[in-house]
Amino acid sequence: MRAYLVPRKADDQLYGEVCQVPTRRLPDGDVLIAVRYSSLNYKDALAAQGHPGIVKGFPHVPGIDAAGQVVQSSSSRWPVGCEVLVTGYDLGAGRWGGWAEYIRVPADWPVALPTDRDAQWAMAMGTAGLTAALAVDSLIHEGIQPGTGPVLVTGATGGVGALAVRLLAHVGYEVAASTGKKDRHDWLKRLGASQILDRNELVAPKDKALLSARWAGAIDTVGGSTLATILRSLRPSGCVAACGLVGGPNLEISVYPFLLRGVKLIGIDSAWCPHARRVELWRRLAGEWYLDNWTELCRVVDWEGLVQAVPAILSGQLVGRTVLSVAP
Numbered sequence: 001m002r003a004y005l006v007p008r009k010a011d012d013q014l015y016g017e018v019c020q021v022p023t024r025r026l027p028d029g030d031v032l033i034a035v036r037y038s039s040l041n042y043k044d045a046l047a048a049q050g051h052p053g054i055v056k057g058f059p060h061v062p063g064i065d066a067a068g069q070v071v072q073s074s075s076s077r078w079p080v081g082c083e084v085l086v087t088g089y090d091l092g093a094g095r096w097g098g099w100a101e102y103i104r105v106p107a108d109w110p111v112a113l114p115t116d117r118d119a120q121w122a123m124a125m126g127t128a129g130l131t132a133a134l135a136v137d138s139l140i141h142e143g144i145q146p147g148t149g150p151v152l153v154t155g156a157t158g159g160v161g162a163l164a165v166r167l168l169a170h171v172g173y174e175v176a177a178s179t180g181k182k183d184r185h186d187w188l189k190r191l192g193a194s195q196i197l198d199r200n201e202l203v204a205p206k207d208k209a210l211l212s213a214r215w216a217g218a219i220d221t222v223g224g225s226t227l228a229t230i231l232r233s234l235r236p237s238g239c240v241a242a243c244g245l246v247g248g249p250n251l252e253i254s255v256y257p258f259l260l261r262g263v264k265l266i267g268i269d270s271a272w273c274p275h276a277r278r279v280e281l282w283r284r285l286a287g288e289w290y291l292d293n294w295t296e297l298c299r300v301v302d303w304e305g306l307v308q309a310v311p312a313i314l315s316g317q318l319v320g321r322t323v324l325s326v327a328p
């Protein structure tokens with residue numbers, strides 16, 4: 001099969017390349033899937049560098065998302081011919097992932113492709129879409145409903161960020177988008193943001209325990225000092241769904257926002273999201289949360305385009321989602 005293979009830990013260099021690999025080297029599992037489309041996520045780019053926090057062994061095939069057709073199965077749940085999608089779990093991390101013509105996975109990982117939706121749509125959503133859906137669902141669960149007040153999205157032009165902006169607007173929220181890309185403000189407005197912030201506005205001096213209360217809620221893909229600023233800027237009983245760490249993994253903050261404003265910090269983990277919840281969220285993404293202009297949020301690349309996109313996502317340059325066409 002054709003696959004993007006990372007031969008070894010590469011000290012922040014990319015040594016991965018597209019090559020032919022024997023399918024017998026795929027890991028054990030119940031279901032063999034012929035991949036039609038995969039996608040590029042920030043985590044995949046780290047895996048393409050052989051990041052030791054993600055990749056457990058070499059050689060490695062990245063790709064935390066895949067959608068395609070079951071071609072071999074020992075599970076009665078997934079007969080040959082089923083159209084399925086797989087995101088997260090250990091795919092593209094502890095085991096070979098979707099940047100290949102085939103994946104083999106345990107029977108409890110796939111989700112049936114929703115009726116009337118195709119594999120390209122599934123990968124335009126991918127882990128980013130499931131993460132945005134988890135974040136929106138979590139805010140709703142914490143009482144941050146449309147009409148409660150503005151909801152801030154950081155890293156707004158990225159995969160998770162852009163889908164979060166679009167989804168929040170679709171559900172009826174007032175959306176503020178924070179970005180470092182000055183030339184993308186109009187694009188973000190078209191997605192549904194009514195207010196745009198430069199990302200530098202979210203790096204506030206650390207000496208103040210509380211900042212002016214602006215946001216009813218937030219979906220944060222940046223972490224670090226940005227997340228600390230958001231927590232200090234939430235309105236009373238506000239809530240932030242923390243998804244990412246492109247700005248850094250450490251969180252330096254006092255407990256004052258929690259004690260004086262009753263704010264909440266909730267973590268989002270799409271990789272190990274329980275199967276029943278992911279099935280429900282994929283049903284919603286394909287149904288009442290279906291984004292009919294989703295093609296504006298994604299571009300489809302071939303193997304060569306994928307190789308070029310990996311360094312671009314690592315330097316924060318990519319916009320929206322990048323879908324890999326494997327065998328459409």
Ligand SMILES: NC(=O)c1ccc[n+]([C@@H]2O[C@H](COP(=O)([O-])OP(=O)(O)OC[C@H]3O[C@@H](n4cnc5c(N)ncnc54)[C@H](OP(=O)(O)O)[C@@H]3O)[C@@H](O)[C@H]2O)c1
Pocket residue numbers: 040041042043127128131154155156157158159160161178179180181199221222242243244245246247268269270271313314315316317318319320
């Ligand atoms: N928790 C989960 O389950 C989960 C799932 C998926 C992703 N994630 C995490 O979420 C984050 C985003 O993932 P993604 O796939 O959407 O990546 P992405 O497409 O690269 O988006 C990241 C965006 O963050 C902004 N950014 C980049 N570098 C930055 C910096 N140094 N400081 C502040 N902002 C910066 C950029 O947007 P602007 O130019 O618009 O600011 C960039 O487009 C990653 O940390 C990823 O690991 C977590």
